[in-house]
Amino acid sequence: MLARHAQEVIDGCRLLAGFSEEPGRTTRTFLSPPMRDVHTYLGSWMKRSGMSVQVDNAGNLRGVYPASSPGGPRLFIGSHLDTVSDAGAFDGVLGVVLAVALVALLQPRRLPFSIEVVGFSEEEGVRFGVPFIGSRALTGALDDDFLGRVDASGRSITDAIRDFGLDPSCILNARIDDEALGYLEFHIEQGPVLDGLAVPLGIVDAIVGLSRLAVSFTGSANHAGTMPMHARRDAVAGAAEWIGAVEALARRTPGLVATVGRLRARPGAANVVAGVCEASLDVRHASDHARATAVETLRLTAQQIAARRELSVRFDTQLDQPSVAMSAALVAPLERAVAAQGLPIHRIDSGAGHDAMILAGRMPVAMLFLRSPGGISHHPDEAVIEGDVAAALGAGLAFLDDLAGIRA
Numbered sequence: 001m002l003a004r005h006a007q008e009v010i011d012g013c014r015l016l017a018g019f020s021e022e023p024g025r026t027t028r029t030f031l032s033p034p035m036r037d038v039h040t041y042l043g044s045w046m047k048r049s050g051m052s053v054q055v056d057n058a059g060n061l062r063g064v065y066p067a068s069s070p071g072g073p074r075l076f077i078g079s080h081l082d083t084v085s086d087a088g089a090f091d092g093v094l095g096v097v098l099a100v101a102l103v104a105l106l107q108p109r110r111l112p113f114s115i116e117v118v119g120f121s122e123e124e125g126v127r128f129g130v131p132f133i134g135s136r137a138l139t140g141a142l143d144d145d146f147l148g149r150v151d152a153s154g155r156s157i158t159d160a161i162r163d164f165g166l167d168p169s170c171i172l173n174a175r176i177d178d179e180a181l182g183y184l185e186f187h188i189e190q191g192p193v194l195d196g197l198a199v200p201l202g203i204v205d206a207i208v209g210l211s212r213l214a215v216s217f218t219g220s221a222n223h224a225g226t227m228p229m230h231a232r233r234d235a236v237a238g239a240a241e242w243i244g245a246v247e248a249l250a251r252r253t254p255g256l257v258a259t260v261g262r263l264r265a266r267p268g269a270a271n272v273v274a275g276v277c278e279a280s281l282d283v284r285h286a287s288d289h290a291r292a293t294a295v296e297t298l299r300l301t302a303q304q305i306a307a308r309r310e311l312s313v314r315f316d317t318q319l320d321q322p323s324v325a326m327s328a329a330l331v332a333p334l335e336r337a338v339a340a341q342g343l344p345i346h347r348i349d350s351g352a353g354h355d356a357m358i359l360a361g362r363m364p365v366a367m368l369f370l371r372s373p374g375g376i377s378h379h380p381d382e383a384v385i386e387g388d389v390a391a392a393l394g395a396g397l398a399f400l401d402d403l404a405g406i407r408a
């Protein structure tokens, strides 16, 4: 029976992928016109499933399914409705459509808590360069500075909210003030781990912490033909040696990923030994201590390399975001729910940020990953397997029953 509903979920995601700013590709940024069509389509599905529906002043679509008796706590289930540019059909959207389908399956049965399905307006950070506008609104973490940020055309977040027909002066109304039981987010893994293990669902342990640094090696620029090799102070050669050490450290440290994704040489000419080389460094680990240790090791390694090559090196921290643990009180029933589907329990860390990370500041959170075939994400080939979606629906229902049993 769940196979039919799983197919409905997949069809729904594919249909929503057609609501786009660009013909032939899926691109849907914060409160762009196609978001209205998404709200209309999902909003009517929510209403048919017994939910009362509204769009809050941060542009989040919110549907409430009442509890068996008024006044109880509320369980939030959701994900985001915006996309990266040239996106697939499932990142974010799947978590919202699955949540709506779950409530539709529940109807007309009521639980001792209400359920609110949230389709967040923004998570990817594409339009304004800052992510999580939707979930930040639910925790009340949107100040005037934040709302004043502008997009490429000079429109601010406040303007975008007004352009969509909402009232930015009432944005605080989006904040959750009632008693929250917790937040559950279904999301595709966006990586190859579950697919490699042939495991359909993964229970998230933590969203990893992240350090981002700007690293700059400085030597001396000189002529590429006349300067002898032994006398050079080549900033690119120093950076290259260090980048090898970055990769080696991450490869031998369990759970650590480290990336130099951007490099710039100055003056940046083919016939000039580079005087300066600027590199980005991105380091992630579920343990904040392990992450800090790795960054420190890489700093010392860079200093040693620089000293031997008569270079100087400078590290500037741009972002130091702690890891976010999922709540044991929600992970335990989620594990039981997955086991009840006859599936193996696989715990996994999320290397990417999610709305759950923001809501964790306000309530207990948990996440369930669905396997990403081929590990493909942020790409039109992004996919899910129908059987995995059916298993997620089954696990979702079992999770709700389990929580209802605890609360009864």
Ligand SMILES: [Zn+2]
Pocket: 080, 091, 092, 123, 187
């Ligand atoms: Zn996402």
